Amino acid sequence: MSSKTTVITGGASGLGLVMARQLVKAGHSVVLVGRDATRTRDAAERLHGMGSSHREAVLPRTYTADLEQWPQVRALAAELAADSHPVDILINNAGAAFPRYEQTADGAERTYALNHHAPFLLTHALLAEGALTPQARIINMSSFTERRGKLDATDPDVAGTSWSNRFYNQINVYATSKLVSLLAARELAQRLPDGMSVYNANPGMVKGTAMNSNAGGLMRLSAPLFRPFSITPDEGVQTPVWLATASSAPHPSGGFFSKSQPDAPSRLALNDTLAGTVYTKTAALLGVVPLTR
Numbered sequence: 001m002s003s004k005t006t007v008i009t010g011g012a013s014g015l016g017l018v019m020a021r022q023l024v025k026a027g028h029s030v031v032l033v034g035r036d037a038t039r040t041r042d043a044a045e046r047l048h049g050m051g052s053s054h055r056e057a058v059l060p061r062t063y064t065a066d067l068e069q070w071p072q073v074r075a076l077a078a079e080l081a082a083d084s085h086p087v088d089i090l091i092n093n094a095g096a097a098f099p100r101y102e103q104t105a106d107g108a109e110r111t112y113a114l115n116h117h118a119p120f121l122l123t124h125a126l127l128a129e130g131a132l133t134p135q136a137r138i139i140n141m142s143s144f145t146e147r148r149g150k151l152d153a154t155d156p157d158v159a160g161t162s163w164s165n166r167f168y169n170q171i172n173v174y175a176t177s178k179l180v181s182l183l184a185a186r187e188l189a190q191r192l193p194d195g196m197s198v199y200n201a202n203p204g205m206v207k208g209t210a211m212n213s214n215a216g217g218l219m220r221l222s223a224p225l226f227r228p229f230s231i232t233p234d235e236g237v238q239t240p241v242w243l244a245t246a247s248s249a250p251h252p253s254g255g256f257f258s259k260s261q262p263d264a265p266s267r268l269a270l271n272d273t274l275a276g277t278v279y280t281k282t283a284a285l286l287g288v289v290p291l292t293r
Helices: 014-025 037-047 070-082 110-129 144-148 161-165 170-191 211-215 217-229 238-245 272-286
Strands: 005-009 029-034 061-064 087-092 132-141 197-202 256-258 261-263
Touching: 005 014, 005 110, 014 029, 014 037, 014 087, 014 238, 029 037, 037 061, 061 070, 070 110, 087 110, 087 238, 110 132, 110 170, 110 272, 132 170, 132 238, 144 170, 170 197, 170 272, 197 238, 238 256
Parallel strands: 005 029, 005 087, 029 061, 087 132, 132 197, 197 256
Antiparallel strands: 256 261
């Protein structure tokens, strides 16, 4: 059985590292992307030797990039394309929920930059570089909180900058960044080359990953209230691992998946017209050439 090359952003800790561990055991050749080079290399060392016997000596490759920064996302795509290992599975896992309004150097709200712009830009840059295999699967980590997304359907803000002029609610900003990512993926599914698929994976409410504590703000304060209802990280990665390892590409492409099966997102996330608008506006914002239908 040939090993599939799987790239995981945010792979140095949390759900990304748990996913990596399971995929290495499944025989995948995992590539970790992290913001801190030392932590990412340490994570790769911990994965070393977990695979099947014929791959025990292979150390997972690592790359460093701050995915809030569009130039670094483009540079990462170029590096991945140059290493002569076409990508079979791209798991856009890196994400965050920042407690207050801040803009990146590119002029975007930080939560949107990491949760929406980074996966959109990395996916399209890899497509433009020809770095994805013909049967590639793109898996974006989503969230059940997208139902709280606040989006003007007539003029969606894909940069997140409108939050500078209205009440900045950390959970609503996070939810909306996930909503626009869902919409963009819905449209992308209609434009990908035949054979490729894109998915949105909802891990559920997961404990022990430091997502909420690292987020600070309201999410950190409310985390203890939800801990009794939360699942373990190993349970949380079941859906993306299944999407990455299923022998046949799951259907539908562009769908929202929970508990290893298609699920129903919010009604707004199912709006095809809005999905097309979000896709084209995001492409224009990031300077990406849109894929044609």
